[in-house]
Amino acid sequence: xxKKIMAMACALCMTTAVFASCGDTSEGGDSTxxxxxxxxxxxxxxxxxxxxxxxxxxxSEExxxxxxxDLSDEPYIDEITGLECFEPDADFVPVxxxxxxxxxxMYASNPEWFWRNMAGQGYxxxxxxxxxxxxxxxxxxxxxxxVAITKDSMxxxxxxxxxxxxxxxxxxxxxxxxxxxxxxxxxxxxxxTGICDGTTTADGEATKxxxxxxxxxxxxxxxxxxxxxxxxxxxITVTLDSIKADGEEVEFDxxxxxxxxxxxxxxxxxxxxxxxxxxxxEDPGIDKDKLMFAKSLEVTFTISGLDKEDA
Numbered sequence: 001x002x003k004k005i006m007a008m009a010c011a012l013c014m015t016t017a018v019f020a021s022c023g024d025t026s027e028g029g030d031s032t033x034x035x036x037x038x039x040x041x042x043x044x045x046x047x048x049x050x051x052x053x054x055x056x057x058x059x060s061e062e063x064x065x066x067x068x069x070d071l072s073d074e075p076y077i078d079e080i081t082g083l084e085c086f087e088p089d090a091d092f093v094p095v096x097x098x099x100x101x102x103x104x105x106m107y108a109s110n111p112e113w114f115w116r117n118m119a120g121q122g123y124x125x126x127x128x129x130x131x132x133x134x135x136x137x138x139x140x141x142x143x144x145x146x147v148a149i150t151k152d153s154m155x156x157x158x159x160x161x162x163x164x165x166x167x168x169x170x171x172x173x174x175x176x177x178x179x180x181x182x183x184x185x186x187x188x189x190x191x192x193t194g195i196c197d198g199t200t201t202a203d204g205e206a207t208k209x210x211x212x213x214x215x216x217x218x219x220x221x222x223x224x225x226x227x228x229x230x231x232x233x234x235x236i237t238v239t240l241d242s243i244k245a246d247g248e249e250v251e252f253d254x255x256x257x258x259x260x261x262x263x264x265x266x267x268x269x270x271x272x273x274x275x276x277x278x279x280x281x282e283d284p285g286i287d288k289d290k291l292m293f294a295k296s297l298e299v300t301f302t303i304s305g306l307d308k309e310d311a
Contacts, residue, residue, distance in 0.1 A: 076178045083246075083294040085178035088155035094132070096159045098122040100140035100309075101222040101229075103192040104132070105147040105299055110186035110276070110288070115297075116169035117149050120193050121159065122223035131158035133165050139192060139222075142304045144241065147190055150296040151179040181294040188288075190271040190299050192238070194221030198267050200232040202260030211264040225266040233261040233269055236305035240271055243286070244300075245293035256285030271301060 076085040102122035109115050119132040133154045137145035154170040157163065166172050171180040198215045201207055214226055221227040240257050243250040258272040258279050274284045 076173065076176050078181050078294070081181045081183065081292045081294070083181040083292060085173065085176070085180060085294055086151055087177050088172070088179055089152040090155075092150075092152035092156045094121050094134075094153060094156060094159050095136065095138075096121045098136070098138045098222055100138050101192050101195050102136050103139050103145060103147055103190060104134045104136040105149050105297065106187055106189040106191055107149055107182075107185060107297060108187045109182045110184050113186060114170055114180070115149060115154060115182035116165075117154070118187075120191070120223065122193070123160075124220075124224060125160050127225060128158060128161055128163075130169060131161060131163035131165055133158070133169065139195070139303060139306075141309055142306050144300060144302045146298055146300045148296055148298040151294070155179060179294070181292055182297070184288040184291050185274050186276045188274040188286075188291075190273075190301060191225075191268040192270075192303070193223060193225050193268050194227060195229045195231055195236065195269045196233055196261040196267045197228050197231060198261070198264075200234060200261065201264060202233055202258070202262045204232075204234050207264055214265055215267065221267065225268050227267065229267045230308045231269075231305070233259075236269065236303060238269065238271060239302045240273070241300040241302055242298075243273070244296070244298040245291060246295045250286060250291060253285040256280065256283055271299070273299070 077083070078085055098121075102120040104120040105117060107115055107117055116130065117132065117134045118130065119128045121132045121134060121136045123132060133149065133156065135148040135150060135153050137147050139145060151170075155166055155172065157165070172178065173180065198212045199207060215228050216226055218224070218227045221229045238259055240252070240254060243252055252273065258270075260269065261267070262270045262272060262278065272278050272280050274280045274286055274288050
């Protein structure tokens with residue numbers, strides 16, 4: 001009997017061991033399946049990575065390639081000079097009242113005579129010619145002064161006569177409203193009005209009586225080139241200090257600048273920088289063919305010897 005019980009116990013133990021062994025195999029199967037799935041999940045990024053296909057840089061740049069450029073933001077470049085052109089300021093107002101002598105920048109380009117300014121802002125109507133369009137200096141005593149012409153001053157109407165310079169003395173593009181640049185000069189001088197008395201030439205020689213017949217006496221000599229001033233051309237000293245085109249320095253030979261009461265039929269003291277009709281034509285002090293500007297031309301000079309102003 002005891003042997004049967006022991007045999008049954010052994011059989012039970014073997015059965016348990018078999019079930020336990022089956023249970024281990026079942027769990028191991030599940031573990032293998034789970035591990036395989038996880039491995040597949042972790043390897044997925046390598047299979048799905050495709051930056052070249054998903055980024056599509058060419059598609060994102062298409063709008064910039066197909067958009068038409070905004071030409072209104074592009075500068076207008078003059079084909080002749082290569083300079084950028086600018087619009088004039090319509091609100092420019094010139095100064096026309098002078099306490100002393102009206103000094104102005106006389107200029108005309110070659111060969112069309114554009115950017116033309118041949119009269120002072122203070123001149124009487126019968127001496128303004130085609131009009132006055134500069135930024136003048138009021139010479140009230142010894143000192144340094146600057147005269148100029150600019151795109152704004154050249155496009156403003158004459159303050160006295162109302163003459164329009166656009167189309168006559170300066171060209172403006174009709175479509176873009178910009179001023180065409182100036183080329184090299186035919187005339188480039190500074191006139192100081194009313195300062196000379198007409199008794200001597202630029203060389204210091206006495207003028208002939210016939211040369212003085214157009215002069216008159218009066219207190220408007222500072223703005224009237226036919227009224228006698230106070231000085232001979234030799235009693236005052238004028239020195240050209242600088243020339244600037246569009247704000248940039250222009251080289252010049254100071255020894256080739258001509259000074260004095262050059263024109264015998266008026267009382268202006270002139271700084272002749274270049275003149276097709278003067279001494280500087282044969283031996284100019286500047287490289288006139290390189291003088292081009294689109295915004296402004298300025299001349300600065302120093303004058304001394306005005307000791308008769310307080311007399």
